[in-house]
Amino acid sequence: MRNPLVIPLLVAASVAFASSSSGHKQTPENSPVDSTHPSAALTSSLAVKVNDGVRFTLNVRNNGPRMVELRFPNGKTHDFYVLDENGREVWRWSKGRMFTQTLQNKLIKSKGNAVFADSWSGASAHGKFTAVAVLPSVNHPVEERVEFALR
DSSP states (O other): OOOTTHHHHHHHHHHHHHHSOOOOOOOGGGOOEEOSSOGGGEEEEEEEEEESEEEEEEEEEEOSSSEEEEEESSSOOOEEEEEOTTSOEEEETTTTOOOOOSOEEEEEOTTOEEEEEEEEOOOOOOEEEEEEEEEOOSSSOEEEEEEEEEO
């Protein structure tokens, strides 16, 4: 004769086991990675410094309480390009470069920063320009624009 309580007891035991706590206490260093929520916790800024050439710095800050994972479809984690007054592209950092076809990820700790910087040394043009910084993350894309002038 079969016991009719075996299956309900196994189901209850499985649910209890699956929902039990592992006893692992989370600290800021090992807090879970937030890779699905909107980019509300991320802020970004682009700085352009004109000196002997033009220096671009994209700063992405995680203001949230959890680590954020940036996922990239390939080895290109950022890009910078410059547009003239008419909106024509005059320079692009990634042009002519080759990138791995391997998926990339970058973790930004809570209250941490990711900084991407590069230079445009062939800036011999004069006039007003717009610098554009792109973070081609699949889950947290960023684009920042800053106007600057070369004399």
